Amino acid sequence: MQAITTLTKHVSLVLLAGGKGSRFKADIPKQFVPLQGEPLIFHSLKIFLTIPEIAEIIVVCPREYQELFHTFPVLFADPGTERQDSVLSGLQKTTHSLLLIHDGARPLVYPDEVKELILTAQNCGASTLVSPTEYTIKRRCKVNGKVQTLDRSELFVAHTPQCLKKNILSSGIQKAKILNKILTDDVSAAELLGLPVHFVLTERPNIKVTHSKDLKLIESIL
Numbered sequence: 001m002q003a004i005t006t007l008t009k010h011v012s013l014v015l016l017a018g019g020k021g022s023r024f025k026a027d028i029p030k031q032f033v034p035l036q037g038e039p040l041i042f043h044s045l046k047i048f049l050t051i052p053e054i055a056e057i058i059v060v061c062p063r064e065y066q067e068l069f070h071t072f073p074v075l076f077a078d079p080g081t082e083r084q085d086s087v088l089s090g091l092q093k094t095t096h097s098l099l100l101i102h103d104g105a106r107p108l109v110y111p112d113e114v115k116e117l118i119l120t121a122q123n124c125g126a127s128t129l130v131s132p133t134e135y136t137i138k139r140r141c142k143v144n145g146k147v148q149t150l151d152r153s154e155l156f157v158a159h160t161p162q163c164l165k166k167n168i169l170s171s172g173i174q175k176a177k178i179l180n181k182i183l184t185d186d187v188s189a190a191e192l193l194g195l196p197v198h199f200v201l202t203e204r205p206n207i208k209v210t211h212s213k214d215l216k217l218i219e220s221i222l
Contacts, residue, residue: 004122008098011053011118012166014090017041017061017104018079030209031104032065036222039068040209043107043222049073051111053118054100060090061104084173084183091170098122099169101186102161105209107218114161116200121163124198126190128163130156131202156199159206162186168195 017031031041041059048054049072057074059066066076077089087101098121100114113129120127137150164186172189176182183189187197207218 004119007053007115007119008122009053010055010096011098011100011163012094012096013048013054013057013100013102013161014077014087014094015041015045015048015057015059015074015102015104016079016083016086016090017059017065018086019105029062029065031061032068033209033215035107035215035218040107040215041104044102044104044109045069045072045074047109047111048100048102048114051114053115055096056094058090058093059104060086082182083185084176084189087169087186088173091166091173094166097166098163099166100161100163101169103208106160106206107209108205108207108221109161110202110204113200113202113204117161117163120198120200121165125168125195126162126164126187126197127200128185128187128197129159129161129202129206130199131159131206132156158185158187159202159208160185164190168193 019029032039035043048057058077059069059074060077060079075093077093079086080089117127117129133152133155137152137155139148139150169189172192175192190197205221207214209215
C-alpha cells in the first residue's frame with residue numbers, strides 16, 4: 001500500500017475534561033484550575049484551534065463547566081465513569097473518520113507533533129506520542145516477590161495526543177466492554193484488536209498535571 005503523504009483536513013478532536021482530579025486536592029477539577037490567568041485546559045485548546053487539519057472539537061466535560069468555553073467554537077459531550085466511557089461519549093458526537101484524543105490536563109501541545117500523529121494514523125490506523133524511558137525499570141511479581149529488570153530499550157512512556165481511525169477506536173472500546181477490561185489510554189483499543197500502534201517520538205515535555213507542584217513546573221516552561 002502506498003503511504004499517504006498529504007494530511008487530511010477532516011480530523012475530529014476529543015478533548016477530555018471529565019476527570020475529578022482527586023489527587024490534585026483542589027475545589028475544582030484540575031483541568032479548570034488557573035494557569036497563567038486562565039483555565040489549564042485552555043492552553044491546549046488554543047493550540048489545537050490553530051491546527052487547520054482539526055475540523056471540529058468535542059469537549060467532554062461536566063455540564064456545569066461548559067459555560068467556560070462560551071467563546072470557543074466547540075461542541076460538548078457528557079463524561080462517563082471510566083476514561084473509555086468518556087472517549088466513547090465524545091466519539092459519538094464526531095463526524096469525521098480520524099480522531100485525535102487529548103487529556104485536558106496536558107497543556108503542552110506542539111502542532112508539528114500533532115500533524116505527524118495525524119499523518120501516521122492516516123497511514124497505519126493508530127498512533128501515539130511517546131518518549132523513551134531513561135530509567136531502569138524493574139517488575140516485581142505480586143505472588144512470589146521475584147524481581148526482573150526490564151530492557152529499557154523496549155520501554156516507552158505514552159502521552160497524548162493519540163490518533164486513531166474512528167472505526168478502530170469504536171470497535172476496540174466495544175471489545176473492552178465485552179471483556180470487562182479497562183483501557184488506560186486510547187491506542188489500547190487498537191492493541192486489543194490485535195492491530196499495530198505506531199509511535200511518534202518526542203523529547204519535549206508533555207506533563208500531565210496530577211499534583212499542584214506540576215503547575216509550577218509547567219509555568220517554568222511556558
